[in-house]
Amino acid sequence: MQIPNLTAFRYFDTAAQAGSFVQAAQLLHVTHGAVSRQIRALEESLRVELFERRNRAVFLTPAGRQLLHVTAPMFERLEDVVHQLQQSQREHALAVSCEPTIAMKWLIPRLGGFQALHPNITVHLITAGGPVNFAQMGVDLAIRRDDFHWADSVCGLKLCEERIGPVCQAQYPHTQDTAKQVLIQSSSRPQAWATWARLSGQPIRAANKLELEHFYLCIQAALSGQGMAIVSHLMVEDELQSGQLIAPQGFIPDGSAYYLLSPQALDQNPRAEVFADWLSEQMAT
DSSP states (O other): OOOOOHHHHHHHHHHHHHTOHHHHHHHHTSOHHHHHHHHHHHHHHHTSOOEEEETTEEEEOHHHHHHHHHHHHHHHHHHHHHHHHHHHHHHHEEEEEEOHHHIIIIIHHHHHHHHHHOTTOEEEEEEOOSSOOHHHHTOSEEEEESSSOOOTTSEEEEEEEEEEEEEBOTTSOOOSOGGGSEEEEETTSTTHHHHHHHHHTOOOOOSEEEEESSHHHHHHHHHTTSOEEEEEGGGSHHHHHHTSSBOTTOOEEEEEEEEEEESSOGGGSHHHHHHHHHHHHHHHO
Protein backbone atom coordinates (compact mmCIF):
# COMPACT_ATOMS: atom_id res chain seq x y z
CA MET A 1 0.00 0.00 0.00
CA GLN A 2 1.31 3.44 -0.91
CA ILE A 3 1.23 5.90 2.00
CA PRO A 4 0.24 9.50 1.11
CA ASN A 5 2.96 12.15 1.30
CA LEU A 6 3.99 13.65 4.65
CA THR A 7 2.79 17.14 3.69
CA ALA A 8 -0.82 15.96 3.52
CA PHE A 9 -0.55 14.43 7.00
CA ARG A 10 1.03 17.64 8.30
CA TYR A 11 -1.84 19.74 6.92
CA PHE A 12 -4.37 17.32 8.37
CA ASP A 13 -2.72 17.32 11.81
CA THR A 14 -2.58 21.14 11.94
CA ALA A 15 -6.20 21.52 10.82
CA ALA A 16 -7.41 18.81 13.21
CA GLN A 17 -5.71 20.41 16.21
CA ALA A 18 -6.78 23.93 15.21
CA GLY A 19 -10.33 22.82 14.43
CA SER A 20 -10.31 25.10 11.40
CA PHE A 21 -8.92 25.09 7.88
CA VAL A 22 -8.52 28.89 8.06
CA GLN A 23 -6.48 28.77 11.27
CA ALA A 24 -4.44 25.89 9.87
CA ALA A 25 -3.62 27.98 6.80
CA GLN A 26 -2.44 30.81 9.04
CA LEU A 27 -0.26 28.48 11.11
CA LEU A 28 1.23 26.88 8.01
CA HIS A 29 1.64 30.22 6.17
CA VAL A 30 -0.33 28.97 3.15
CA THR A 31 -3.72 29.69 1.67
CA HIS A 32 -7.01 28.22 2.86
CA GLY A 33 -7.36 26.58 -0.55
CA ALA A 34 -3.99 24.83 -0.17
CA VAL A 35 -5.11 23.28 3.13
CA SER A 36 -8.42 22.17 1.62
CA ARG A 37 -6.71 20.58 -1.39
CA GLN A 38 -4.16 18.66 0.69
CA ILE A 39 -6.80 17.29 3.04
CA ARG A 40 -9.14 16.37 0.18
CA ALA A 41 -6.24 14.58 -1.54
CA LEU A 42 -5.52 12.70 1.70
CA GLU A 43 -9.18 11.68 2.07
CA GLU A 44 -9.27 10.46 -1.52
CA SER A 45 -6.07 8.51 -1.04
CA LEU A 46 -7.34 6.89 2.16
CA ARG A 47 -10.87 6.57 0.74
CA VAL A 48 -12.37 7.86 3.97
CA GLU A 49 -13.84 11.15 5.19
CA LEU A 50 -11.69 12.77 7.86
CA PHE A 51 -13.75 15.92 8.41
CA GLU A 52 -17.42 16.81 8.36
CA ARG A 53 -17.96 20.17 6.66
CA ARG A 54 -20.89 22.10 8.08
CA ASN A 55 -21.57 25.76 7.33
CA ARG A 56 -17.90 26.71 6.96
CA ALA A 57 -17.01 24.78 10.13
CA VAL A 58 -15.19 21.44 10.17
CA PHE A 59 -15.43 18.57 12.64
CA LEU A 60 -13.39 15.40 12.87
CA THR A 61 -15.11 12.19 11.90
CA PRO A 62 -14.39 9.00 13.91
CA ALA A 63 -11.78 8.13 11.25
CA GLY A 64 -10.27 11.60 11.61
CA ARG A 65 -10.00 11.25 15.40
CA GLN A 66 -8.36 7.85 14.97
CA LEU A 67 -5.79 9.32 12.58
CA LEU A 68 -5.13 12.31 14.85
CA HIS A 69 -4.19 9.93 17.68
CA VAL A 70 -1.32 8.82 15.44
CA THR A 71 -0.26 12.07 13.74
CA ALA A 72 -0.20 14.26 16.86
CA PRO A 73 2.47 12.29 18.77
CA MET A 74 4.28 11.51 15.51
CA PHE A 75 4.83 15.17 14.60
CA GLU A 76 5.57 16.09 18.20
CA ARG A 77 8.29 13.44 18.30
CA LEU A 78 9.60 14.50 14.90
CA GLU A 79 9.91 18.13 16.07
CA ASP A 80 11.73 17.00 19.22
CA VAL A 81 14.24 14.97 17.21
CA VAL A 82 14.83 17.82 14.72
CA HIS A 83 15.41 20.21 17.62
CA GLN A 84 17.87 17.80 19.22
CA LEU A 85 19.76 17.38 15.93
CA GLN A 86 19.96 21.13 15.40
CA GLN A 87 21.06 21.67 19.00
CA SER A 88 23.74 19.00 18.60
CA GLN A 89 24.97 20.70 15.42
CA ARG A 90 25.15 24.06 17.20
CA GLU A 91 27.06 22.49 20.06
CA HIS A 92 29.72 21.25 17.63
CA ALA A 93 29.89 24.44 15.56
CA LEU A 94 32.11 27.45 16.16
CA ALA A 95 31.29 30.72 14.41
CA VAL A 96 34.42 32.81 13.83
CA SER A 97 34.49 36.34 12.41
CA CYS A 98 37.70 37.44 10.72
CA GLU A 99 38.88 40.44 8.70
CA PRO A 100 38.40 39.58 5.00
CA THR A 101 42.00 39.63 3.75
CA ILE A 102 43.40 37.80 6.79
CA ALA A 103 40.63 35.21 6.35
CA MET A 104 41.29 34.80 2.63
CA LYS A 105 45.09 34.89 2.59
CA TRP A 106 46.01 33.36 5.96
CA LEU A 107 43.22 31.61 7.86
CA ILE A 108 41.35 29.70 5.15
CA PRO A 109 44.48 27.95 3.77
CA ARG A 110 45.18 26.67 7.30
CA LEU A 111 41.66 25.70 8.38
CA GLY A 112 41.99 22.28 6.77
CA GLY A 113 44.72 21.49 9.27
CA PHE A 114 42.45 22.44 12.17
CA GLN A 115 39.59 20.31 10.81
CA ALA A 116 41.96 17.34 10.45
CA LEU A 117 43.00 17.68 14.08
CA HIS A 118 39.49 18.38 15.39
CA PRO A 119 36.91 16.79 13.06
CA ASN A 120 34.22 17.12 15.75
CA ILE A 121 34.34 20.96 15.59
CA THR A 122 32.81 22.66 12.57
CA VAL A 123 34.13 26.18 11.95
CA HIS A 124 31.70 28.63 10.37
CA LEU A 125 33.80 31.51 9.03
CA ILE A 126 32.24 34.97 8.64
CA THR A 127 34.27 37.78 7.08
CA ALA A 128 33.92 41.17 8.75
CA GLY A 129 36.07 43.87 10.30
CA GLY A 130 35.82 46.51 12.98
CA PRO A 131 33.79 46.43 16.22
CA VAL A 132 32.02 43.17 17.04
CA ASN A 133 28.49 42.66 18.37
CA PHE A 134 28.69 38.95 19.15
CA ALA A 135 24.95 38.44 19.75
CA GLN A 136 23.85 40.43 16.71
CA MET A 137 26.42 38.82 14.39
CA GLY A 138 25.84 35.34 15.84
CA VAL A 139 29.55 34.65 16.30
CA ASP A 140 31.52 32.97 19.09
CA LEU A 141 34.93 34.48 18.32
CA ALA A 142 36.41 37.33 16.30
CA ILE A 143 39.93 37.92 14.97
CA ARG A 144 40.63 41.66 14.94
CA ARG A 145 43.44 44.20 14.94
CA ASP A 146 43.28 46.45 18.00
CA ASP A 147 42.42 49.62 16.06
CA PHE A 148 39.19 50.11 18.03
CA HIS A 149 38.07 49.85 21.67
CA TRP A 150 36.13 46.84 22.88
CA ALA A 151 34.16 46.50 26.10
CA ASP A 152 35.89 45.43 29.31
CA SER A 153 33.60 42.39 29.37
CA VAL A 154 35.16 41.09 26.14
CA CYS A 155 38.02 38.63 26.56
CA GLY A 156 40.98 39.49 24.30
CA LEU A 157 43.80 37.03 23.62
CA LYS A 158 46.81 38.62 21.92
CA LEU A 159 47.85 36.57 18.91
CA CYS A 160 50.73 38.49 17.35
CA GLU A 161 52.21 41.91 16.69
CA GLU A 162 51.20 43.60 13.47
CA ARG A 163 54.14 44.06 11.10
CA ILE A 164 53.84 46.00 7.87
CA GLY A 165 56.09 46.45 4.87
CA PRO A 166 56.19 47.01 1.11
CA VAL A 167 55.91 43.99 -1.19
CA CYS A 168 56.21 43.61 -4.94
CA GLN A 169 57.09 41.21 -7.72
CA ALA A 170 60.72 40.12 -7.80
CA GLN A 171 60.95 41.59 -11.32
CA TYR A 172 59.48 44.95 -10.27
CA PRO A 173 62.17 47.69 -10.14
CA HIS A 174 62.30 48.11 -6.36
CA THR A 175 64.59 50.82 -5.08
CA GLN A 176 64.59 52.82 -1.86
CA ASP A 177 63.74 55.90 -3.87
CA THR A 178 59.95 55.84 -3.68
CA ALA A 179 59.72 58.67 -6.21
CA LYS A 180 60.24 56.00 -8.86
CA GLN A 181 57.58 53.66 -7.50
CA VAL A 182 53.83 53.24 -7.83
CA LEU A 183 52.64 52.93 -4.24
CA ILE A 184 49.57 50.76 -3.73
CA GLN A 185 47.45 51.20 -0.62
CA SER A 186 44.10 50.06 0.74
CA SER A 187 41.40 52.62 1.49
CA SER A 188 40.57 50.59 4.61
CA ARG A 189 43.97 51.62 6.12
CA PRO A 190 44.87 54.85 4.30
CA GLN A 191 47.69 55.82 6.71
CA ALA A 192 49.67 52.59 6.27
CA TRP A 193 52.32 54.07 3.98
CA ALA A 194 52.70 57.17 6.18
CA THR A 195 53.02 54.95 9.27
CA TRP A 196 55.66 52.81 7.60
CA ALA A 197 57.58 55.89 6.45
CA ARG A 198 57.58 57.35 9.95
CA LEU A 199 58.67 54.12 11.63
CA SER A 200 61.27 53.17 9.01
CA GLY A 201 62.69 56.66 8.69
CA GLN A 202 62.29 56.56 4.92
CA PRO A 203 60.41 59.51 3.40
CA ILE A 204 57.81 58.89 0.71
CA ARG A 205 58.15 60.77 -2.55
CA ALA A 206 55.93 58.72 -4.83
CA ALA A 207 54.98 60.20 -8.16
CA ASN A 208 52.06 57.79 -8.52
CA LYS A 209 49.71 56.15 -6.06
CA LEU A 210 47.09 53.48 -6.57
CA GLU A 211 44.35 53.18 -3.96
CA LEU A 212 42.14 50.08 -3.90
CA GLU A 213 39.24 49.19 -1.64
CA HIS A 214 40.61 46.02 -0.01
CA PHE A 215 44.04 44.66 0.88
CA TYR A 216 43.48 41.52 -1.20
CA LEU A 217 43.05 43.78 -4.25
CA CYS A 218 46.30 45.53 -3.36
CA ILE A 219 48.07 42.18 -3.13
CA GLN A 220 46.67 41.16 -6.50
CA ALA A 221 47.86 44.42 -8.02
CA ALA A 222 51.35 43.82 -6.64
CA LEU A 223 51.32 40.26 -7.97
CA SER A 224 50.52 41.59 -11.43
CA GLY A 225 53.48 44.01 -11.29
CA GLN A 226 51.52 47.25 -10.94
CA GLY A 227 53.58 48.61 -8.06
CA MET A 228 54.56 48.17 -4.42
CA ALA A 229 51.80 47.43 -1.91
CA ILE A 230 52.05 48.17 1.80
CA VAL A 231 50.56 45.17 3.63
CA SER A 232 50.54 43.12 6.81
CA HIS A 233 53.02 40.24 6.90
CA LEU A 234 50.10 37.88 7.69
CA MET A 235 48.48 38.71 4.36
CA VAL A 236 51.41 37.64 2.20
CA GLU A 237 53.18 34.85 4.10
CA ASP A 238 52.36 32.25 1.45
CA GLU A 239 53.24 34.52 -1.49
CA LEU A 240 56.61 35.36 0.10
CA GLN A 241 57.37 31.71 0.75
CA SER A 242 56.49 30.74 -2.83
CA GLY A 243 58.51 33.61 -4.29
CA GLN A 244 55.53 35.25 -5.96
CA LEU A 245 56.25 38.38 -3.95
CA ILE A 246 59.30 39.78 -2.20
CA ALA A 247 59.60 42.22 0.73
CA PRO A 248 62.77 44.13 -0.20
CA GLN A 249 62.80 46.16 3.02
CA GLY A 250 61.28 43.59 5.35
CA PHE A 251 58.52 44.24 7.85
CA ILE A 252 58.43 46.44 10.93
CA PRO A 253 56.00 46.52 13.91
CA ASP A 254 53.51 49.35 13.59
CA GLY A 255 52.48 49.32 17.26
CA SER A 256 49.23 47.43 16.80
CA ALA A 257 48.44 43.73 17.27
CA TYR A 258 45.93 41.05 16.35
CA TYR A 259 43.66 39.64 19.03
CA LEU A 260 41.17 36.81 19.34
CA LEU A 261 38.06 38.30 20.94
CA SER A 262 35.42 36.36 22.85
CA PRO A 263 32.31 37.51 24.73
CA GLN A 264 33.30 35.24 27.62
CA ALA A 265 36.42 33.66 29.09
CA LEU A 266 37.79 31.13 26.64
CA ASP A 267 37.85 28.35 29.23
CA GLN A 268 34.06 28.64 29.49
CA ASN A 269 33.70 27.39 25.91
CA PRO A 270 35.73 24.21 25.24
CA ARG A 271 35.46 24.59 21.45
CA ALA A 272 36.67 28.19 21.60
CA GLU A 273 39.55 27.21 23.86
CA VAL A 274 40.68 24.48 21.44
CA PHE A 275 40.51 26.91 18.50
CA ALA A 276 42.37 29.59 20.45
CA ASP A 277 45.21 27.20 21.31
CA TRP A 278 45.51 26.09 17.68
CA LEU A 279 45.37 29.69 16.39
CA SER A 280 48.04 30.87 18.83
CA GLU A 281 50.29 28.00 17.73
CA GLN A 282 49.77 28.82 14.06
CA MET A 283 50.49 32.52 14.59
CA ALA A 284 53.72 31.66 16.42
CA THR A 285 55.13 29.59 13.53
